[in-house]
Amino acid sequence: MSGQQELRYTDDVLGGPEAAERARLGAMATVCDPTSVRVLDELGVAAGWRCLEVGAGSGSIAVWLAERVAAAGQVVATDIDTGHLTDLTVPHLTVLRHDITRDPAPDAAPFDLIHARFVLEHLPEREGVLDRLASWLRPGGLIVIESIAGFPLGSSPHPQFGRAMGAIDQVLAKTIGTDSTWARRFPGPLVDRNLVDVGTTVHLPTTGGANASALCWSLTLTRLRTRIREFDLVSDDTLDEALELLADPAFFDLAFATAIAWGRRPA
Numbered sequence: 470m471s472g473q474q475e476l477r478y479t480d481d482v483l484g485g486p487e488a489a490e491r492a493r494l495g496a497m498a499t500v501c502d503p504t505s506v507r508v509l510d511e512l513g514v515a516a517g518w519r520c521l522e523v524g525a526g527s528g529s530i531a532v533w534l535a536e537r538v539a540a541a542g543q544v545v546a547t548d549i550d551t552g553h554l555t556d557l558t559v560p561h562l563t564v565l566r567h568d569i570t571r572d573p574a575p576d577a578a579p580f581d582l583i584h585a586r587f588v589l590e591h592l593p594e595r596e597g598v599l600d601r602l603a604s605w606l607r608p609g610g611l612i613v614i615e616s617i618a619g620f621p622l623g624s625s626p627h628p629q630f631g632r633a634m635g636a637i638d639q640v641l642a643k644t645i646g647t648d649s650t651w652a653r654r655f656p657g658p659l660v661d662r663n664l665v666d667v668g669t670t671v672h673l674p675t676t677g678g679a680n681a682s683a684l685c686w687s688l689t690l691t692r693l694r695t696r697i698r699e700f701d702l703v704s705d706d707t708l709d710e711a712l713e714l715l716a717d718p719a720f721f722d723l724a725f726a727t728a729i730a731w732g733r734r735p736a
């Protein structure tokens with residue numbers, strides 16, 4: 470198939486206004502928000518902070534941040550596609566259509582906190598984006614980056630499921646340049662930018678029991694199915710079996726991990 474890595478996230482690879490995408494973002498938030506919130510809370514996000522939420526998706530973390538920073542603070546939630554953010558009417562929260570690879574810093578810069586979850590790994594220019602984000606921090610400001618990480622996939626005890634998840638990994642790499650190995654070096658990219666107080670942790674949610682993680686991966690697999698078949702990465706039978714497993718309340722496995730890294734701009 471031609472056109473490898475010529476596409477972007479929102480070129481009908483993922484994203485878009487459909488109900489299935491809204492459900493996928495909702496399931497993602499159900500799985501990942503508790504860990505993101507715990508990390509942000511432990512890092513001291515507080516009233517009065519000025520925050521940037523990059524690639525905000527459905528805005529669940531932006532809404533939590535807006536409640537946390539309260540009246541003295543401010544949250545800017547950006548996305549290249551704000552379709553799932555326009556209904557949000559939350560005090561102290563501004564929604565901005567913004568391409569993080571090339572648009573100028575939002576007017577509210579510099580920020581006390583910049584948070585991006587599941588965004589940079591999907592952008593081939595992720596190192597340049599990280600340079601830009603680091604430069605938008607105020608002295609002492611905090612950056613938190615979350616990324617999918619593919620390292621659990623190879624050890625799956627369920628061959629069809631492992632192959633189907635691997636096909637998601639490969640098709641995103643081939644179409645939009647996603648790199649699920651980038652985060653394995655965390656917190657290296659933040660150390661490289663001379664940030665201090667760096668740290669990292671990994672969230673490895675269970676996928677199965679027909680839980681939100683299983684729903685999220687089922688919706689992702691269904692969305693990418695045509696492209697996976699166009700690249701002939703796995704058979705239709707394998708995809709059907711993986712989808713059956715994801716719908717089976719008795720099935721449990723691990724899919725992608727979420728690697729989380731943080732650091733501060735020196736004061």
Ligand SMILES: C[S@@+](CC[C@H](N)C(=O)[O-])C[C@H]1O[C@@H](n2cnc3c(N)ncnc32)[C@H](O)[C@@H]1O
Pocket residue numbers: 478479484494497498523524525526527547548549550567568569570585586587588591592
């Ligand atoms: C996997 S979703 C994650 C959504 C949200 N951060 C979350 O974790 O629930 C990736 C998001 O990044 C956005 N995105 C993709 N490319 C972008 C870009 N160049 N600039 C800003 N946002 C982008 C997508 O539109 C989508 O909302």
